[in-house]
Amino acid sequence: MAEVEDTLKRIQGYNGVIGSIVVNAEGIPIRTTLDNSTTVQYVGLLHQLTMKARSTIRDIDPQNDLTFLRIRSKKHEIMVAPDKEFLMIVIQSPTE
Amino acid sequence: MPPKRPKSKVIKEKEKKNETPDEGASESAHPEHIFPLVLTSVTQELFGCRADEDVTGENPFKLLRKEDIVQDMKTRAAVSDFSPVKHIVLEYPEDELLLVFDRDFTYGQCFYLVLTVEAKDNMMKSPAQADDDEEPMKDEEEHVMEPKTPESHPWISQGSEQEIEDESLTHARPRLRYKISPLMRHCGAPVCFSDGNDGYVECSSYEDKSFSITRMERDTSIQASRDTTHSSTQTLWKYPKNMCTQYEPREFSPEEKEHHLRSENLKNFITSVAIRFERSLQQNVISDVFCDDWTVLCEDDGVPTGKTETQLKEYQSFMDLHFSREKSISHVHWHPSISGVIAVAMTERLSLEERIDNSTKLLLNPSYILFWSFTDPINPQLQLECPEDVLCFQFCPSDPNIIAGGCINGQVVLWDISAHVERLQDTRSGGDNISNNLDKNDVIPVVRYCAVSGIENGHKAPVTDIQWLPETFELSRFGIPVENSSRVCVQMVTCALDCCVLFWDLRLPRAVSQSLTDVKQKSEEKPPENPHGVPNTFKHLNLTWKPFIRVSLPKIGSTGEYSPLKFSFRDNTVDYITGDKPPQDAEREEVCGFAQLRVPSAKQQKPLENISTKLYVGTEDGELVYTDWKMEKDNDSGRLFSAKPTHQFLAHHTLVNTVSRSPFFKDIILTVGSFGFAIWKEGVMSGPILMSACSKVMCTIGHWSLTRPALFFIGKKDGTIEVWDLLQNTHEPSQTQNISTASITCIRSSSACGKHHLLAVSDRIGTLHILQIPWTLRKSSNNEKKNVRKYFEKEEERLEYFEKRQIKHEKHKKEMEAEQLKKKTEPAVPLKPDEELEAEALKEYEQFLALEKIVLKNMGLLTDTIDQSDL
Numbered sequence: 029m030a031e032v033e034d035t036l037k038r039i040q041g042y043n044g045v046i047g048s049i050v051v052n053a054e055g056i057p058i059r060t061t062l063d064n065s066t067t068v069q070y071v072g073l074l075h076q077l078t079m080k081a082r083s084t085i086r087d088i089d090p091q092n093d094l095t096f097l098r099i100r101s102k103k104h105e106i107m108v109a110p111d112k113e114f115l116m117i118v119i120q121s122p123t124e
Numbered sequence: 125m126p127p128k129r130p131k132s133k134v135i136k137e138k139e140k141k142n143e144t145p146d147e148g149a150s151e152s153a154h155p156e157h158i159f160p161l162v163l164t165s166v167t168q169e170l171f172g173c174r175a176d177e178d179v180t181g182e183n184p185f186k187l188l189r190k191e192d193i194v195q196d197m198k199t200r201a202a203v204s205d206f207s208p209v210k211h212i213v214l215e216y217p218e219d220e221l222l223l224v225f226d227r228d229f230t231y232g233q234c235f236y237l238v239l240t241v242e243a244k245d246n247m248m249k250s251p252a253q254a255d256d257d258e259e260p261m262k263d264e265e266e267h268v269m270e271p272k273t274p275e276s277h278p279w280i281s282q283g284s285e286q287e288i289e290d291e292s293l294t295h296a297r298p299r300l301r302y303k304i305s306p307l308m309r310h311c312g313a314p315v316c317f318s319d320g321n322d323g324y325v326e327c328s329s330y331e332d333k334s335f336s337i338t339r340m341e342r343d344t345s346i347q348a349s350r351d352t353t354h355s356s357t358q359t360l361w362k363y364p365k366n367m368c369t370q371y372e373p374r375e376f377s378p379e380e381k382e383h384h385l386r387s388e389n390l391k392n393f394i395t396s397v398a399i400r401f402e403r404s405l406q407q408n409v410i411s412d413v414f415c416d417d418w419t420v421l422c423e424d425d426g427v428p429t430g431k432t433e434t435q436l437k438e439y440q441s442f443m444d445l446h447f448s449r450e451k452s453i454s455h456v457h458w459h460p461s462i463s464g465v466i467a468v469a470m471t472e473r474l475s476l477e478e479r480i481d482n483s484t485k486l487l488l489n490p491s492y493i494l495f496w497s498f499t500d501p502i503n504p505q506l507q508l509e510c511p512e513d514v515l516c517f518q519f520c521p522s523d524p525n526i527i528a529g530g531c532i533n534g535q536v537v538l539w540d541i542s543a544h545v546e547r548l549q550d551t552r553s554g555g556d557n558i559s560n561n562l563d564k565n566d567v568i569p570v571v572r573y574c575a576v577s578g579i580e581n582g583h584k585a586p587v588t589d590i591q592w593l594p595e596t597f598e599l600s601r602f603g604i605p606v607e608n609s610s611r612v613c614v615q616m617v618t619c620a621l622d623c624c625v626l627f628w629d630l631r632l633p634r635a636v637s638q639s640l641t642d643v644k645q646k647s648e649e650k651p652p653e654n655p656h657g658v659p660n661t662f663k664h665l666n667l668t669w670k671p672f673i674r675v676s677l678p679k680i681g682s683t684g685e686y687s688p689l690k691f692s693f694r695d696n697t698v699d700y701i702t703g704d705k706p707p708q709d710a711e712r713e714e715v716c717g718f719a720q721l722r723v724p725s726a727k728q729q730k731p732l733e734n735i736s737t738k739l740y741v742g743t744e745d746g747e748l749v750y751t752d753w754k755m756e757k758d759n760d761s762g763r764l765f766s767a768k769p770t771h772q773f774l775a776h777h778t779l780v781n782t783v784s785r786s787p788f789f790k791d792i793i794l795t796v797g798s799f800g801f802a803i804w805k806e807g808v809m810s811g812p813i814l815m816s817a818c819s820k821v822m823c824t825i826g827h828w829s830l831t832r833p834a835l836f837f838i839g840k841k842d843g844t845i846e847v848w849d850l851l852q853n854t855h856e857p858s859q860t861q862n863i864s865t866a867s868i869t870c871i872r873s874s875s876a877c878g879k880h881h882l883l884a885v886s887d888r889i890g891t892l893h894i895l896q897i898p899w900t901l902r903k904s905s906n907n908e909k910k911n912v913r914k915y916f917e918k919e920e921e922r923l924e925y926f927e928k929r930q931i932k933h934e935k936h937k938k939e940m941e942a943e944q945l946k947k948k949t950e951p952a953v954p955l956k957p958d959e960e961l962e963a964e965a966l967k968e969y970e971q972f973l974a975l976e977k978i979v980l981k982n983m984g985l986l987t988d989t990i991d992q993s994d995l
Contacts, residue, residue, distance in 0.1 A: 032394050035394050035395065042405040042409065044408065054374070056374050057375070058376065058385060064375075068373040072373070095400065096400045098404060105404075107400075107404050107405075109400055109401065111393045111396075111397065114389070114393045116394070116401070118401055118405070120405055120408055122414075122415075
């Protein structure tokens with residue numbers, strides 16, 4: 029429990045990190061640093077996108093699997109790490 | 125043979141006789157009532173029926189007496205001709221028998237005898253009838269039968285209805301109805317169709333020529349029917365579809381979250397995933413991979429090439445011959461809504477002694493605030509008459525027709541120019557109206573002030589600064605900001621050299637209004653007096669106006685008070701209850717005149733949080749004082765008094781002539797003293813974040829640029845303007861430009877001037893210069909605000925660092941001193957002899973060699989470096 033907290037705090041403490049979310053496989057947030065409506069929105073959208081990306085990778089090569097997804101936008105970068113049971117999302121705005 | 129003639133007669137008779145059906149067709153065989161006889165001539169002579177003598181064709185009949193015949197028969201017996209008929213004669217009922225001369229031998233003999241009475245009658249009649257008939261036949265040919273009306277007879281069936289009945293179709297028996305349905309268990313059961321040609325013989329019809337019967341007649345039935353049309357419709361089956369759904373996201377309860385957070389799976393997941401995250405995050409922190417340096421290099425898009433001028437170009441200058449002679453301009457203000465109109469306050473350039481000496485002359489020449497418009501550079505548009513010289517004035521933000529000014533005698537003045545707004549707006553429209561206005565231009569309208577404050581209650585020294593409180597909040601009697609229900613600016617703040625800051629309200633206080641309601645009603649009935657054409661907006665305040673809060677500025681740490689020159693408070697227009705800016709125009713129209721407004725009772729008002737009640741005050745002695753305007757109640761005396769200022773900074777060594785907040789950063793304040801300027805950040809109490817070097821020429825005024833966050837202007841005593849760009853140089857101005865010969869008194873830039881960005885600069889000789897701000901000074905670059913903010917933060921950090929260093933220095937100094945003291949007090953430590961030192965050094969060296977050997981052995985380099993270790 030403490031390790032989890034430490035790791036999450038460390039990630040949150042990086043320069044430019046806006047928020048981080050930990051979600052279970054169904055898309056229900058377990059732990060988040062953003063407010064509820066934003067969390068729900070991010071989770072709902074990114075969950076589907078991750079599934080799609082994973083199925084893309086596996087369609088090309090069934091032996092392969094998605095490990096990390098980074099989406100770079102004008103304002104932020106969204107990083108998603110999928111797992112069998114959980115999903116973690118971190119949003120960072122790149123420093124200039 | 126004579127029988128020819130009687131034959132024809134007989135034929136005719138026979139034809140006639142054929143009509144009667146009794147004597148039908150009897151031509152060949154003689155009927156029963158006729159017996160052919162042969163009569164000898166003797167007999168003929170006896171009976172007198174000689175042929176062709178007695179009986180002729182025309183008269184063939186001869187009636188013979190029965191007695192004669194009987195006698196004859198008796199006499200002659202067998203020889204008599206009548207012997208074959210003897211029997212019949214004897215039986216004959218009548219006396220006379222008819223003998224007919226058969227001329228044509230129709231019955232085989234020459235005579236025949238009619239045996240029956242009926243026949244005799246018929247024969248007797250028929251010739252008569254024949255004779256008679258011959259005659260009417262001739263008549264028929266000539267005469268038409270008379271028409272008879274048909275008599276209705278009952279229909280006598282003659283067999284025709286039978287044919288019709290045969291033709292018509294009738295039900296011989298009632299119809300039989302059969303309903304055939306399969307057994308229920310077969311319904312819906314899978315059907316199995318198969319070919320069934322076994323035992324099936326087909327007899328199809330074929331055309332056989334030998335039996336071709338052509339129908340001559342055919343029975344056809346025709347039934348009339350209407351036209352048939354086919355039509356069909358198909359209905360859309362609309363199945364229910366969800367129009368919209370409302371849903372809620374699923375959430376975990378805190379216990380479930382805890383449970384999940386504790387699970388082993390999550391721990392493993394996080395530890396495995398964290399590495400990837402950290403790598404990516406670190407990459408981003410190091411550098412922005414997607415940043416296109418080339419495009420970022422060019423920051424100013426659309427900089428027109430060739431426009432390299434950076435100087436402020438003179439656009440126009442206003443100088444009035446009548447009113448500006450030997451006067452200086454104390455304050456300049458652009459009209460907030462009408463573009464191209466600027467208001468200027470003229471004051472006398474006299475010191476106090478000179479004023480006293482020339483007081484009579486001054487009374488005759490009142491001072492004015494002049495309104496200049498760009499369309500007319502010679503004549504001002506409007507003149508506002510002031511009771512005394514006005515040192516500062518402001519347009520009301522919510523109603524640009526209200527102007528408040530502070531006079532040199534401590535009075536606060538209010539003007540209402542709503543009557544002349546059209547004139548100001550007309551002049552803006554340009555050349556079309558100038559010809560119309562030429563007549564009007566001869567007389568410049570003079571607007572007298574609406575209201576002045578009472579001399580006893582106001583300031584006792586010249587009012588140096590005046591500002592309106594924004595319309596979002598107002599202050600209660602204790603200085604607590606409360607919600608402003610009327611949505612207009614109703615309060616203002618002034619400060620003067622009599623060491624107090626006063627808060628004024630445009631509305632009548634409640635206590636006064638209660639007693640005056642009767643008077644007010646009376647006064648409303650009759651038209652109020654209106655001398656000098658003054659509008660009645662503030663009649664309720666005239667000469668009785670007094671402030672409701674008086675904030676005094678006692679000195680910290682010493683007696684006396686600060687004498688404020690300028691002040692600045694935080695402009696809290698966004699701290700509204702709904703969080704947005706108040707609607708601009710919609711609600712203001714509902715507000716009635718200021719005379720009807722009343723100060724609401726303290727209970728009704730809702731205090732607003734998030735509004736800062738602190739002000740920065742620049743004083744005459746060069747200090748910047750940070751104080752709170754909230755009044756506190758002294759428990760002992762019950763009087764309200766203001767709190768002591770929290771901070772004061774001696775920034776400049778002479779009077780502070782400008783305290784102004786940056787329009788971009790609400791907590792950055794620029795203060796300008798005589799020899800330099802300072803930039804402060806609200807909240808940073810240690811000192812200014814930037815302090816300029818002392819300049820050779822005295823600075824008189826400072827002004828932030830409204831478009832560029834890093835730019836501000838400093839006006840100097842020799843009539844030059846310095847443009848300072850914080851992102852370029854902080855030790856010197858980025859450019860200087862001389863505007864006039866006299867010292868600059870006021871700089872204002874306009875925000876509502878359309879395409880021109882103009883800077884109004886007034887000087888001490890009464891000229892107002894309008895300058896155009898060039899592109900470079902006007903256009904802010906993309907990141908300017910961010911850079912400036914960063915700069916300020918850096919400066920703040922520097923200040924903090926200095927403070928810390930200061931503290932550290934002091935600590936260090938203390939420690940140093942303590943140590944020195946200690947050194948002095950302690951006895952000196954005896955020095956070790958040299959041999960001992962050498963022995964110690966050798967021992968250490970040997971220890972070092974041993975360590976080296978171990979290390980090399982561990983590294984596996986010992987074999988190679990045996991030689992080296994000896995070295």
